[in-house]
Amino acid sequence: MSHLITLATCNLNQWALDFEGNRDRILESIRISKEKGAKLRVGPELEITGYGCLDHFLENDLYLHSWEMYGQIIKNPETHGILLDIGMPVLHRNVRYNCRLLSLDGEILFVRPKIWLANDGNYREMRFFTPWMKPAVVEDFTLPPIIQKVTGQTIVPFGDAVISTLDTCIGAETCEELFTPQSPHIAMSLDGVEIFTNSSGSHHELRKLNKRLDLILSATRRCGGVYLYANQRGCDGDRLYYDGCALISINGRVVAQGSQFSLKDVEVVTATVDLEEVRSYRASVMSRGSQASLSPVKYKRVKVARELASQSDRFDPYVAPSSDRDAFYHKPEEEIALGPACWLWDYIRRCNGTGYFLPLSGGIDSCATAVIVHSMCRMVVKESKEGNVQVLNDVRKICRMDENWEPKDAQEIAGKIFHTCFMGTENSSKDTRQRSRELSKVIGSYHVDLNMDSVVSSVTSLFEVATGKKPIYKIFGGSQIENLALQNIQARLRMVLAYLFAQLLPWVRGIKNSGGLLVLGSANVDECLRGYLTKYDCSSADINPIGGISKTDLKRFIDYASREFDLPILKEFLTATPTAELEPITNDYVQSDEIDMGMTYEELSIFGYLRKVEKCGPYSMFLKLLHQWSPKLTPAQIAEKVKRFFFFYAINRHKQTVITPSYHAEQYSPDDNRFDLRPFLINPRFPWAAHKIDQVVKQCESEGKCDLDVMTVD
Incomplete structure (x- = not known):
């Protein structure tokens, strides 16, 4: 006998502190879920406030406004008739918690606080919230007066509970809890919970999605059950892009998966599942039955006197369980084409911007940045042609066009909002100037080609008049410090010119009622890590879509884009020497x-991966690379490379304190402000580590080999 039930999860593009906008997107997701026949709807983590409010979570206003929005949602009759799992912050006994609120027909069933908080990498949840450290414990929670008037309730359960309907049992998990060794779904499954919801605020990193999906699938593969994963999507106001990919699985199989990158503000994913499959799957594993009978954790069941699966669905021969499907993953080069493009779109539309300005140098980094903007324009055109009203309204607003205008292609949009500029000097080659000009032409940007030698000469002349000294380049006999100063003059002047043109180009073009353009940076993650950029040069910008992407991945992306976007000019950037x-x-x-x-x-x-991800200092990095790079390189050569990296990393740490906010895409991002918290004044020689490295090198050279298993280094 089948026991069919339709369930819904969703990707929502929420925005930090956009209470009314977030409310409306939640309401739209509920409407769509009901339209598709779903009996349970789960949404992203902290969906009412937006996940990335950061220190705004410390403000009491935020909690008041959250309850005001929540009250408006559950009192709306259109939200009744479906079990709702909605995320928001809650104050309980003067303690802040990250919570799920489960309700049905305008009545709050219980409030479930998050147990295990994300507190590493980009996440600082312990700064804002307290974990609920009472597994399977429930307390009374007094609802705010404004909610008492809406629901007619005074007290509701607060804590680690589950919902028991007449035909199934439902438990809630929140984001990080899935990633912990002893996830709550394990104990819940042993106590008979059949449906698990997971509300997340999980960000995009290159090659990360497979880990997330593997955890979801393995959860139900081991425990049996139905798992609904919901996620935020989009840029909610900071460096992260939340990449959606809402998913429904049963017994280790995928039956529904949402998109990872999209310009849709609301995407609802539904599936019809057979709960009898869960029961059969679990009962077939005898050891699971033994563990369930011995499990010490017994959850309080909040009882709901209703069946979620209607009788008509259970016996309708035309209603069938959703078919299995393979999990879908984008290739890394596709992730680069789509993730930063979506992030740029959210940024420009939400800041009421006029467009973007990019110093286009003719090198691969600024080329990749320009192509990401081109990808954004392509996505906007696609969504507009598919009838996405929100995107169409946004692009009309940004482009200053009337309500009847529709973009015909990516180049038309770029011609209105994307501005590029080649800032040449006597040191620039004809090839880079030509590549910049041709690239701007094929992607449709409004391009300016200028020479700035007179500006550079004016600054150097001013210095000569003031000091009586004239710096000259090293190849003409100058010192290293003169050489660097002359390079830095050009780099910093490009930043000044970039902001001048970004502010005035819309005025030059006669664009009415427009502000300035947002300046894009184009320093890749490896250059930022090494500090191979001038402080306050044209790497200083408003935002940087490639600041968390390696040069290697950018090359793969350009190769992909040359074919996928039909831009053969990109091949010339791939073969050019980076300079x-x-x-x-x-x-x-x-x-x-x-x-x-x-x-x-x-x-x-x-170096970046070993330093950040594997937490290596100079000595442990050297030992690892001694294994990996021998015998291609000698121990002395490996030692020199490691010392050189850490020296330049250390002396340039100060640059990371003012680095342009960048799209986070790589685990070894050196972003000082959120992700990579290290001092910026350290001894760049790392003398003790260098001493230990030298000892190993000496021992290797004296013995003629390096056997790390028998090293006797103190």
Whole structure:
């Protein structure tokens, strides 16, 4: 006998502190869920406030407004007839909790606080909330007076409970709890819970989705049951992009999956599942029955005198369980094309911007940034043609067009909102200027091509008049400090010119009622890590879509985009030598990024991963690379590379304190303000670590080999 029930989860593009907008998107998701016949709807973590409110979670106003919005939601008759799982912060006995509120027909069933909080990497939940450290314990919670008037209730259960309907049992998990070794769903499953909801605020990182999906599928593969995963999607006001991918699984199989990257503000994912499959799956594993009978955790059941699966659904021959499907993953180059593009779209539409300005150098980094903007424009056109009213209204507003205008292609949008500029000097090559011009033409940006030698000369002349000294480049006999100063003048002047043009180009073009353009940065994660950029140069911008992406991944993305977007010009960027073009070009000398840095971009990615993800200092990094890079490199060569990396990383740490806010896409991002909290004044020689490294090198050289298993280094 089948026991069919339709369930709904969703991706919502919520925005921090956008209470009314967040409310309306929640209401829309409930309407769609009911329209599809769902009996349970689960939404993202903290969906009423938006997940990324940060220190606004410390403000009492936020809790008041959350209850006001929640009251408006559950008193609306259109939200009745479906079990709702909604996320918001709650004050209980003067303690702040990250909670789920479960309700039915305008009545709150119970409030479930989060037990295990995310408190590493980009997350600081312990700064704002307290974990509920009482497993399976429930207390009385007195509802605020404004909610008492709505529901007619005074007291509701608060704590670690589950819902028991006449035909099934439902438990709630929140984001981080899925990632913990002893997830709540394990004990809940042993106590008979059949349906698990998980409300998340999980951000995008390259190659991360498979870990998340594997955890969801393994949860129900081991325990049996139905798992509904909901996630926030979009930029809610900071460096992170929440990548959706709402999912429904049963017994380790995927039956529904939402999109990972999309411009849709509301996406509802539904599936019809057979609860008899859960019961059969669990009963077939005898050891599970033994564990269930011995499990010490018994949850309080909040009873609901109703069946979630209607009789008509259970016996309707035309209603069938949703079919299995394979989990879908984007390739990393597709993730780069879509994630930062969605982030840029949310940013420009929510800040009421006029458009973007990008210094286009002719190198691969600014090229990749421009192509991401092009990808954004492509996505906007696609959504507009598919009837996405929100996107169409937003693009008309940004482009200053009337209500009848519809964009015909990505180039038309770019021509109105995307501005690029090649800021050449006598050190610039014809090739980079030409590549910039041709790229701007094919993607449709409004392009300016200028020479700034007169500005550079004015600054150097001013210095000469004031000091009586004239700096000259190293290749003409100058010192290293003169050489760097002359390069930095050009780089910093480009930043000044970028903001000048960003403010005035809309005025030049006669765009009425417009503000300035947002300036885009284009320093990749490896350059930021190494500090291979000038402080307050044109890497200083309003936002940076590639600041968390490696040079290696950017090359793969450009290769992909050349084919997928039909942009053959991109092949020329791939074959060009990376160069800052800040020094004179002669018959014998062309400046090269990797030669300047003393290490390759591939090596930088490895250093970054070992430093941040594997938590290596200089000594442990050296030992790891001794295994990996021998015998291709000698111990002395490996030691020199490691010391060189940490030296330049350390002396340039101060640059990370003012780095442009960047799209977070890589686990080894050096973002000082949120992700990578390290001091910016440290001894760059790391003398004790260097001493230990030298000992290992000496021992290797004296023995003629390196056997780390028998090392005797103190």
